[in-house]
Amino acid sequence: MTSRFEQLIAANEKIEPRDEMPDEYRKTMIRQIAQHAHSEVIGQQPEGNWITRAPSLRRKAILIAKVQDEAGHGLYLYSAAETLGISRDELNELLHSGKQKYSSIFNYPTLSWADIGAIGWLVDGAAITNQVMLTRTSYGPYSRAMIRICKEESFHQRQGYEIMMTLCDGTEEQKAMAQDALDRWWWPSIMMFGPPDADSTHTEQSMAWGIKLETNDQLRQKFIDMTVPQTEFLGLKIPDPDLSWNEERGHYDFGDIDWDEFWTVVKGNGPCNRERIAHKRKAWDDGAWVREAALAHAAKQHARQKEVA
Amino acid sequence: MSANLNLFTYLLRLADDNMVLSQRLGELVSWMPELEEDIAIANLSLDHLGQATSLYAYAGTIEAAGRNEDALALTRSEREFMNAVLVEQPNGNFADTIARQFLVDAYQVPLYQALSSSTDQTLGGIAQKAEKEARYHLEYSSTWLVRLGDGTDLSHDRAQSALDRMWPFAADLFATDDVEAAVAAAGMGVDPTTLRDSFDSTVARVVELATLRMPTDTYERTGGRTGMHTEHLGHLLAEMQSLHQAHLGATW
Numbered sequence: 001m002t003s004r005f006e007q008l009i010a011a012n013e014k015i016e017p018r019d020e021m022p023d024e025y026r027k028t029m030i031r032q033i034a035q036h037a038h039s040e041v042i043g044q045q046p047e048g049n050w051i052t053r054a055p056s057l058r059r060k061a062i063l064i065a066k067v068q069d070e071a072g073h074g075l076y077l078y079s080a081a082e083t084l085g086i087s088r089d090e091l092n093e094l095l096h097s098g099k100q101k102y103s104s105i106f107n108y109p110t111l112s113w114a115d116i117g118a119i120g121w122l123v124d125g126a127a128i129t130n131q132v133m134l135t136r137t138s139y140g141p142y143s144r145a146m147i148r149i150c151k152e153e154s155f156h157q158r159q160g161y162e163i164m165m166t167l168c169d170g171t172e173e174q175k176a177m178a179q180d181a182l183d184r185w186w187w188p189s190i191m192m193f194g195p196p197d198a199d200s201t202h203t204e205q206s207m208a209w210g211i212k213l214e215t216n217d218q219l220r221q222k223f224i225d226m227t228v229p230q231t232e233f234l235g236l237k238i239p240d241p242d243l244s245w246n247e248e249r250g251h252y253d254f255g256d257i258d259w260d261e262f263w264t265v266v267k268g269n270g271p272c273n274r275e276r277i278a279h280k281r282k283a284w285d286d287g288a289w290v291r292e293a294a295l296a297h298a299a300k301q302h303a304r305q306k307e308v309a
Numbered sequence: 310m311s312a313n314l315n316l317f318t319y320l321l322r323l324a325d326d327n328m329v330l331s332q333r334l335g336e337l338v339s340w341m342p343e344l345e346e347d348i349a350i351a352n353l354s355l356d357h358l359g360q361a362t363s364l365y366a367y368a369g370t371i372e373a374a375g376r377n378e379d380a381l382a383l384t385r386s387e388r389e390f391m392n393a394v395l396v397e398q399p400n401g402n403f404a405d406t407i408a409r410q411f412l413v414d415a416y417q418v419p420l421y422q423a424l425s426s427s428t429d430q431t432l433g434g435i436a437q438k439a440e441k442e443a444r445y446h447l448e449y450s451s452t453w454l455v456r457l458g459d460g461t462d463l464s465h466d467r468a469q470s471a472l473d474r475m476w477p478f479a480a481d482l483f484a485t486d487d488v489e490a491a492v493a494a495a496g497m498g499v500d501p502t503t504l505r506d507s508f509d510s511t512v513a514r515v516v517e518l519a520t521l522r523m524p525t526d527t528y529e530r531t532g533g534r535t536g537m538h539t540e541h542l543g544h545l546l547a548e549m550q551s552l553h554q555a556h557l558g559a560t561w
């Protein structure tokens with residue numbers, strides 16, 4: 001006899017918080033949603049790094065709004081994770097202790113204004129490729145969160161590409177800045193889809209449960225095929241000598257990805273891993289007295305209301 | 310001074326207050342005690358930036374010398390900025406940020422309310438939109454000041470110290486000279502001294518709710534309106550203007 005869970009999955013229907021689900025499914029969902037939420041939260045840092053130096057008031061406003069959206073996505077995703085029976089405080093602790101991860105892409109530094117363009121264009125572009133698939137994922141609250149998030153992300157991606165276009169139409173220095181950003185962000189961006197299918201520990205089970213609908217390599221190929229013409233339009237060069245159109249496959253071939261670099265960053269030894277977590281922990285620890293004050297005030301208010309009543 | 314120069318100067322003073330405060334708030338994004346407050350602080354920063362942008366853009370058309378909002382915000386020097394010294398004060402701890410914001414909000418609500426009926430329609434329109442934002446800001450900062458003041462012993466002490474520290478700089482919001490007198494006489498601007506009663510009653514009301522006491526220091530640090538700033542402003546502008554100034558003439 002098949003369980004109701006298996007029936008729902010087979011019928012392509014959503015699993016909802018009150019439905020029974022295998023422990024492993026619950027754990028996988030918590031891990032994945034939490035990792036996504038943490039990525040949005042940590043993602044505030046590399047982009048926030050340019051809020052105070054944005055080159056025009058218009059760009060400053062767009063950037064602040066974007067970083068604000070990311071905090072909002074984090075909040076929204078934490079709520080989705082909470083429906084699986086884990087609290088936000090627990091999730092915070094798991095992030096701070098390094099037991100849960102966030103996207104490795106945010107462990108690279110933003111060193112010029114063009115990085116803000118490259119992140120919007122490439123990083124958000126890669127994220128959307130992955131997230132469009134997740135709007136159809138089997139867990140209902142996550143799927144619904146992704147529908148909303150995808151709309152804002154595609155807006156961010158257009159804004160990022162527009163920054164790149166403006167730089168490429170600009171002075172020689174601006175164009176060099178854009179190329180340098182592409183050089184640094186290209187490989188980390190295509191690593192965002194995760195290890196090759198052959199080495200991906202979670203892919204098979206996640207596909208069976210309808211959590212993932214396409215594999216890492218399929219999504220990576222889709223992203224590269226979409227991005228190459230956009231790069232040509234900008235007049236920039238992708239830093240991969242092996243990149244070429246394969247008529248037979250109907251896809252771009254590309255060079256070997258440095259998976260040693262990928263694993264080095266995942267394991268905590270990328271350029272900014274330590275700063276990112278230290279920043280997050282400091283903000284949290286420095287804010288402890290504020291959160292305590294809010295709780296103390298609410299308790300006093302409650303007591304006063306009881307007295308009156 | 311010509312009428313246009315008075316209006317231009319007045320608009321810049323209003324714009325600079327918002328620009329500098331927005332910059333300070335923007336420094337805090339990702340540093341707040343909760344994710345909800347990261348969102349709120351970004352929102353405040355955006356509102357002040359929007360107000361500054363509208364005011365600079367209008368100032369640029371009054372000046373009619375080809376300077377747009379970016380030129381006015383990103384190429385003027387420390388001595389040319391005319392914001393009140395309160396807004397340039399560093400963020401400090403969360404209580405300092407809230408105290409600074411609260412004092413600005415208590416001033417901007419009656420300011421924008423009065424400016425909404427300016428004889429200058431453009432300025433009146435900017436003020437009408439800004440008044441709604443300022444009311445929300447005042448609610449936010451008052452709520453937090455009360456939570457901190459009426460929270461734990463530690464938060465009470467920090468809120469009191471923050472209020473005491475920011476208080477002498479608040480006087481600069483009400484400093485006036487011939488510029489304010491002229492624009493007020495023309496019905497375009499507001500003499501800030503007329504906002505003092507409203508400001509004082511807001512502060513007194515919230516300070517009491519927060520179980521704090523009114524600051525007793527009578528020292529007043531003014532001078533921002535004529536470019537006599539505290540030493541903090543130069544550093545803020547150096548950061549804010551660095552990229553724009555490294556590529557003067559470039560389009561972004």
